[in-house]
Amino acid sequence: MSSNDNMMQSKNFFASLFDFSFSSFVTLRFIKVLYVIFMVLAGLIGLAVFITFASQGGVSILIALILAPIAFFLYLLIYRVLLEFIVVIFRIAENTSIMASNSKPPNG
Numbered sequence: 002m003s004s005n006d007n008m009m010q011s012k013n014f015f016a017s018l019f020d021f022s023f024s025s026f027v028t029l030r031f032i033k034v035l036y037v038i039f040m041v042l043a044g045l046i047g048l049a050v051f052i053t054f055a056s057q058g059g060v061s062i063l064i065a066l067i068l069a070p071i072a073f074f075l076y077l078l079i080y081r082v083l084l085e086f087i088v089v090i091f092r093i094a095e096n097t098s099i100m101a102s103n104s105k106p107p108n109g
Contacts (some may be wrong), residue, residue: 026091039080047073049091 017027050072054065 028094029091032088036080036084039084040077043073043076043080046076057075 014027014030017030047069051065051069054061054068
C-alpha cells in the first residue's frame with residue numbers, strides 16, 4: 002500500500018467519523034485494533050490467574066501453569082467471537098444497503 006493509499010484511507014476514516022448521516026461505518030476500520038487490545042487484556046487476565054494461584058505456593062503453581070493458558074485462550078475466544086459477530090452485523094448492513102441501492106423500483 003502506498004502512502005497515497007494511506008492518506009486516502011485516513012481521509013475516508015475521518016470523513017466517516019464525522020459523517021452525521023451514518024452512511025459509512027467506522028467500526029470495521031478499527032476492529033483489528035480492538036482485537037489487539039482484547040488480546041492484551043486476555044493476556045493480563047491470564048497473568049492475573051497465574052499470579053493469584055502461584056502466590057499460594059506448592060501445588061498451586063502447577064495449577065496456575067494449567068489454568069493461566071486456559072483462561073487466556075478462553076477469554077481470547079470470547080472476544081474473537083464477539084468481534085466476529087459485530088463484523089457480521091456490519092457486513093450484513095453494508096450488503097443490504099448495496100442490494101437496496103441496486104434494486105430498481107417496480108414499474109406500475
